[in-house]
Amino acid sequence: MKAIKIIGIVILVITVLAFALYFYVKYKSNNVVDNKNLEISIDKQANKFIQEGNSIGLVIGIVKNGKTFIKGYGTINKEKQILPDSLSIFELASTSKLFTTSTLQLLVDEKQLQLEDKIQTILTDRVKISSLGQNTTLLHLATHLSGFPSLPNSFIAKMNDEKNPYKDLVTQDIYDYLRTCEAKQAEGNFEYSNFGMGLLGHLLEIKSGTKYEELVTQKLLDPLQMKNTFVTIDSSNQKFIVQGYDENGNPTPIWTDNVLTGAGSFLSNASDMIKFIKANLKDNETIISKSLIKTHQRQLNGETGLGWILPSSADKLLGNKEIVWHNGMAGGYSSFLAIDKTNRYGIIILSNKAIDVTTFGMKMVRTVRTQSWKE
Incomplete structure (x- = not known):
């Protein structure tokens, strides 16, 4: 009995401490002192991030209170020691999934398709999908609720080049997998x-009759x-x-992908990404802004909008309760994009090292939210 009583007291103490820590963190997050010089705060954190070896070159772009800020840190190349700037181009990796889902919404608003369209109805006679995928819709794909694995084992088996893993995949690989849908879970399971x-x-290519890069350019990039911002690299x-x-600081090439392009194949710079941010902050900012802002809405009671990731409990605890965001990482690059439409700010972070910038990005979001520009 004595031992049980001691265990009960320990559990009570731990519970009280946990609640105390929770409310302390919440209080601190919502009562940050504004030093009234946002740029200095950004500089301090960016330089520290590079000094700790997390990036070689970094560009940060911010929109807040009608002001646009873009600044580079570090270098574009270890051999040249040239500061990156607003025009420096980085691989976006998965952050450009937002271009895919934005284009989806634009096509829906043009009545070319519906979010509830089943993928089999678009593939028609190209492939007979396994029964596991017969009820999968475009909305399921856009919200990561399709039940499809991150990558099928059949794809992974062909991805033997660590420096450029997607280059050997072909369209037939998609169709071959869909015949079995191996390891696919039921729709509604987030993966x-x-x-x-x-x-x-x-x-979207099949439905529109236009190649993916050209379609996104026509519907999204040109209007903005x-x-x-592009997939195809030229002179x-x-x-x-x-x-x-790469994460060890070794130079690595741009990843090329001719099959899963919609998963994250675009490159861009901070100047262009600021335009994307602005278009997602205000309904009447551009001719397509109303469509873009629809993509922020929670879908199917899940964890995402159309592509956008919604704030988690941890994000809300840190005060970032109104943001929508996405990140990306490829062989030699990482990126982070967040938008707070309610408080009217957004941030893009581009890095030329394959180390995740999400935690850094969330800290920067908090800084942007709590600090004002120098008067």
Whole structure:
């Protein structure tokens, strides 16, 4: 009996301490002192991030209270020691999934398709999908609720080049997998799926009769004047691409993908991404803003909008309760994008090292939210 009583007291103490810690963190997060110099706060955190070896070159772009801020830190290349800037181009990786889901919403608003359309109805005679995927819709793909794995085992078996893993995949690989839908869970189960978002991009190609990159350019990038955002690298944009580095600091090439392009194949710069942020902050900012803002809405009572990730309990505890966000990481790059439409600010972080910038990004979101520009 004595031992049971001691255990009960210990549990009570731990519970009280946990609640105390929770309310302390919540209080501190909602009562941050505004030092009234946001730029200095950004500089301090960005320089520390690089000094700790988390990035080689970093560009941070911010929109807040009608002011746009873009600044580079570190270098575009270890061999050149040149500061990156608003025009420096980075691989976005999965952050560009938002371009896929934004294009989906634009096509829905044009009445070209519906979110509830089943993928089998679009694939028609191209492939007979396994019964496991017969009820999967475009909405399931756009919200990671399709039940598809991140990548099928059949894809992983072909991804033998660590420096460029997706390059050997072909469209037939998609169809071969859909015949079995191996390891697919029932719809409604959240599993972040590169395959699912890549399939969505492919389905948009089929429905529109236009190649994925061209379709996104027509529907999204051209209306926003995002002229330095692309998948295909050529002589006009090559010179602006910063060198990417793996997590150990070794140079690595841009990943190429001709099959799951919709999962995250775009490159861009901070100047263009600021245009995307602005278009997602205000309904009447651009001719397509109303459609873009629809993608922020929670779907199917899940954890996402259309592509956008909604704030978790931890995000809310830190005060970031109104944001929608996404991140990305490829062989030599990482990115983070967050928008708070309620409080009218947004941030883009681009890095040329394959180390996740999400935690850093969330800290920066808190800084942007709590600090004001120097008067």
